[in-house]
Amino acid sequence: MPLAGGRERRVRTGGVELCVAEWGDPATQPTVVLVHGYPDSKEVWSEVAGRLTERFHVVLYDVRGHGGSTAPRPLRGGFTLEKLTDDFLAVVDAVSPDRPVHLVGHDWGSVQAWEFTTVERTRGRIASFTSMSGPSLDHFGHWIKKRVSRPTPRKVGQLLGQGAKSWYVYLLHTPALPELAWRGPLGKQWPKILRRLEKVPAGGYPTSSLPRDAANGAWLYRDNIRPRLGRPRDDAYAHAPVQLITPLGDAYLSERLYDELEQWAPQLVRRTLP
Template sequence: MPPSKSTTTSTVVSADGTRIAVYDYGNSGAPVLICVHGYPDNAALWEPVAERLAGDFHVVAYDVRGAGESDCPQSTSAYHLDRLEEDFRAVIDTVSPDQPVHVLAHDWGSIQSWHFVTDPALRDRITSFVSISGPSLDHAGYFIRQRNRAALRQLLHSWYIFYFHLPWLPELAWRKGWAHRAFNRLETQDAEEKRSIGDYVNGMELYRANVVPRLIRPTERHTDVPVLAVSPEDDPFVTTPLQTQVGRWAANLRVEIVRGGHWMPRNDPGLVAQLVLEHTGQVARWEV
């Protein structure tokens, strides 16, 4: 389901021909804020946040490949992080070809955005990054290698990742509704009306294409982009240490541990908007 009628909708074409649906909340001339959703959401996740930030930013959201109105490639390899980065490039080349953008991301949106901000080729295209409930997979690979209590605790929280790698059963569970009930026991959410079954089923390819290779063979990925890592303290999927103990990789890092659960953009959009304004305001002061 596309975001509300307050947006304008367009399509950009990624390097491999995948069509990406883009939603523009207006305010041309303001700093551009790109919002990247996670799994199993689509760009509609950002509606309440965008409404609060549209006076300060030119807010743009897009459906990640496999979700919403974007194309759904059939091969697992089409969901590799490098393909997701090509989608991001196609979006920013269209909406902000001459100026760098701010990035706000959640869950798998944050995972892929860490890939973007740690790519030297994109350093001059990104002004700031707000990451909510999503680590870099490479950073996670090094974190797990510590083999301490925090790493073990995160592995226990990540049980569902291994489940998503099973053949046919996860797809069947989403289609039958079993998985919805199971995941709602971990954190209740009322978002089904804005998601399609394709958002659930196609998005599992993100895990299958990226998680195991990155955890087994992580690479050192650094950034000096100013990062705000936001960790909801009751997140049942991503522990605070994994999200916040990344100073080794992010030279300009701020951390906010906040009350709430994983679906913070939906459940507390006002706080998300406040954190974005505070972080980008601080970045602007640094640049003066």
């Protein structure tokens, strides 16, 4: 579904085609790239994009396997952080080849954007990174190891608390069950659930591709969670300024996950919002 007033293009990368939408002038305005989470598509950013277009060249893209972007074949192994980084670089090379971009990620968009901001091959391509509700899996892995290796009642409580919040992650690792749920009753009911719980108005979001997108996107978890939490990188330092936006009352992520973030992001600004 084209977003109002935007220009759409296709970007090929690693056997998939990404659907990219743009507003504004890349020659005269700084570029901001907004990366959506799970189980979303680029349309989740439509209202935010509308507020930014007067000041920025705004870029949205559907993550591989979501929205107007094609899915890798096979799905297994097609959603690794390395391949998602390939996609990001292909997009920014297409939309802003000569200048670094301001990067914004929410949920899984933020998880993958932490990868973009901490790997060497993206150095110089990112002017800043704004993270919302999605930690680095490497930082999360070290957070867990620190609490397991030196347990105290407080640290054990933090682990148990986050474990309870992550209940859905375990379900997404179950073979076939998430796909059946999303392509069946859950996918049909999701728009009503969003209207009731998140006060999302009926209309252009979520798009009709949601059941397929959510089924495909289960591989974001399967391809990355266990490998990275079990073997987190030791060099996952941000090479761009980071703005961390922490929403109070997040149902899925504890604020404690970010307690030691300064050691990984030397140029860190924190903002806590209701």
